[in-house]
Amino acid sequence: MSSMIKWPLIFRSLYWKIFFFFWLTLIAAIFSVATLSEIIVEKRDQDQYQRVVKLGIKAADIYESKGSAELTGWLRYIDQEFAVKGFMLDSQRRPISLANLPKNWLEFTLPLTQRRLSERNLRGFQPYRISSSSNRIYTFVAHRDNRGPYPAWLKHLPMLQVITALIIVALLTAFVTWRITHPLRKLKQATDSFARGNLDIRLPDRVECRKDEIGEVGLAFNHMAERISLLVSNQQRLFRDISHELRTPLARQQIALELLARKLPDTEHQSLHRIEREIERMNALIDQVLTLLRLEQNDQSPSIEAYDLSDLLYKLTQDAQFETQSKDQIHLQQPEKNPLTGQPELVSRAVENILRNAIRYTPDDGRVFLQVDMHKDTVVIRIEDEGEGVPEDSLKHLFEPFYRVEASRNQQSGGYGVGMAIAEQAIRAQGGRIEATNRSSGGLRVDITLPKTST
Amino acid sequence: MTTRILLIEDDQELNELLSEFLSLENFEVDQAFDGEQGLNMALNGQYDALVLDIMMPKMNGLDLLKQFRANNKTPVLMLTARSDEVDRIVGFEMGADDYLPKPCNPREIVARIRAILRRVEMDKAGMQASGSRQVIVREDVELNHNTRTVSKQGEDLDLTSTEFNLLASLLEKAGQVLSKEELTETALGRKLALYDRSVDMHMSNLRRKLGPFSSNEPRIKTIRGVGYQYVIND
Numbered sequence: 001m002s003s004m005i006k007w008p009l010i011f012r013s014l015y016w017k018i019f020f021f022f023w024l025t026l027i028a029a030i031f032s033v034a035t036l037s038e039i040i041v042e043k044r045d046q047d048q049y050q051r052v053v054k055l056g057i058k059a060a061d062i063y064e065s066k067g068s069a070e071l072t073g074w075l076r077y078i079d080q081e082f083a084v085k086g087f088m089l090d091s092q093r094r095p096i097s098l099a100n101l102p103k104n105w106l107e108f109t110l111p112l113t114q115r116r117l118s119e120r121n122l123r124g125f126q127p128y129r130i131s132s133s134s135n136r137i138y139t140f141v142a143h144r145d146n147r148g149p150y151p152a153w154l155k156h157l158p159m160l161q162v163i164t165a166l167i168i169v170a171l172l173t174a175f176v177t178w179r180i181t182h183p184l185r186k187l188k189q190a191t192d193s194f195a196r197g198n199l200d201i202r203l204p205d206r207v208e209c210r211k212d213e214i215g216e217v218g219l220a221f222n223h224m225a226e227r228i229s230l231l232v233s234n235q236q237r238l239f240r241d242i243s244h245e246l247r248t249p250l251a252r253q254q255i256a257l258e259l260l261a262r263k264l265p266d267t268e269h270q271s272l273h274r275i276e277r278e279i280e281r282m283n284a285l286i287d288q289v290l291t292l293l294r295l296e297q298n299d300q301s302p303s304i305e306a307y308d309l310s311d312l313l314y315k316l317t318q319d320a321q322f323e324t325q326s327k328d329q330i331h332l333q334q335p336e337k338n339p340l341t342g343q344p345e346l347v348s349r350a351v352e353n354i355l356r357n358a359i360r361y362t363p364d365d366g367r368v369f370l371q372v373d374m375h376k377d378t379v380v381i382r383i384e385d386e387g388e389g390v391p392e393d394s395l396k397h398l399f400e401p402f403y404r405v406e407a408s409r410n411q412q413s414g415g416y417g418v419g420m421a422i423a424e425q426a427i428r429a430q431g432g433r434i435e436a437t438n439r440s441s442g443g444l445r446v447d448i449t450l451p452k453t454s455t
Numbered sequence: 456m457t458t459r460i461l462l463i464e465d466d467q468e469l470n471e472l473l474s475e476f477l478s479l480e481n482f483e484v485d486q487a488f489d490g491e492q493g494l495n496m497a498l499n500g501q502y503d504a505l506v507l508d509i510m511m512p513k514m515n516g517l518d519l520l521k522q523f524r525a526n527n528k529t530p531v532l533m534l535t536a537r538s539d540e541v542d543r544i545v546g547f548e549m550g551a552d553d554y555l556p557k558p559c560n561p562r563e564i565v566a567r568i569r570a571i572l573r574r575v576e577m578d579k580a581g582m583q584a585s586g587s588r589q590v591i592v593r594e595d596v597e598l599n600h601n602t603r604t605v606s607k608q609g610e611d612l613d614l615t616s617t618e619f620n621l622l623a624s625l626l627e628k629a630g631q632v633l634s635k636e637e638l639t640e641t642a643l644g645r646k647l648a649l650y651d652r653s654v655d656m657h658m659s660n661l662r663r664k665l666g667p668f669s670s671n672e673p674r675i676k677t678i679r680g681v682g683y684q685y686v687i688n689d
Contacts, residue, residue: 251466251469252466252469252472254559254560255469255472255473255476255561256472258476258560258561258562259475259476262479276560283558310679
């Protein structure tokens, strides 16, 4: 009895599914081809039988009304005209016409079991019991000729069988292939989407509920996705909570410091300024971390609006120019007007962060270039600096939070912090992408590609 | 004459420190530690300005501001969580006069309070002094300096003090382009800071309340890289 419970489980495995599928497909193909031939042949026999009987009745009627000579004429006529060669016997099985009468005609009057002639010698001759219009019984022994008016397609019977077999195998194979590849494709799509950062994606129950190996993979994927997204969200929450909690003591510290400044003589103010600057730096860092977390979570519905990119970039470079204090460091080249739809707030944040980095890594006498190129469906904002660039193998890590290019880079200029990571998230949030490369003439190049209308 | 400030901030220690700092700057400071207490004190006391935190237990800063503004024009400086744009926008809609992201340098808080107070003084002085420019009428909009009210097609518009100042500046020089620097100084009483979007936010509130011309053309135009302009509609 225990085997009865185990059987279905075995059938559910992919191995047996595929095995039985091929097995059944072949059986189905063979069976259907055989059945097809049988049906066709049977139909043909049926038609021929009807036809021969009809001609026999006519022959009997002619004999009864017009006599033996006329019958001979008729039998010859149907031999030529309908390719039905036959001779007539009366109810006592005596020939009533010499037409087509073979020497061994007696053979045909015997019951099948007593015939001495083989099927082959009979050459297809077969007795038909005929009853004339006046209800007298005759035997019409006739030989059907294959030249008869049979449908032309019967000639192609072997071809037909092959095609039928092909179609049946093709349909079944297509079905089973689809059953196997469809969930695999779904799995691939889900994995891709997961890799792109959509941690909420899960496979539908249809895949997960399959009891075979594919269903198991689906289940495993969903478990993995669940676990990873939980870990990530825990980590993000921790990050966010720490950031928020750090803020309050910093705010208090800032005021306490100012109070202290009132009480201390001016000579001590330089140290106080240093502390103040550090507090502000920490504040700025916390802001950035929180911004990044908010972008990563990406749960608020985006507010898509129309804006002018040229206007936005103009303002940004004005502000940045003002900050750098050195004249003509930033070179902006862009069309006069550049209407887009998207999230200007995010674009502005991304460009600002990259621009700041570019300025920071460019020597004071170097330049920063900001150039906008229009393509069919996209706009590319290219930001280039005249700094040292970044080692090739570090390029792809540039957009990771707190990534530091190895020690050779000037320590004082600091790491990339979270600015680049924020830029990447901000651009990705509106369907754009961001890429960093080194310029051949030295310095870093960052290309931001934005869709003209983001959704 | 001392200036009386009500500081509404739920963080006990921060409140103490800030009060101490403001006292050193010659303000007379009263402290409230939650929204309800803050609203009661704000409505019953005679304060020259309010410093209001947004995130508070019992009643948050925005609700407090809404109830307080129902019949009170005392200037309010709002302290918002630093990166929360939404709070800022809603805060201005509720009628805050200026905002500061928190945490911030206390000197900046003092500077902002002074700026707001200076502006209120200017408004009062302007009201008494000017005879000719008491009422400005342009098309269907009427601005009255005496009552500090604005009406459109005979209907009163509910503008905050800052929005009123912005509109007054724009209407006085209708057709001309006013720079953001200029507008920040006249309407907010302080200098334009880096990445300062206060004027833009007040302006977008003002635009929304004022609505477009009947031809659906905007009344206030943004001139890129320069500033704003009240359009003369012929």
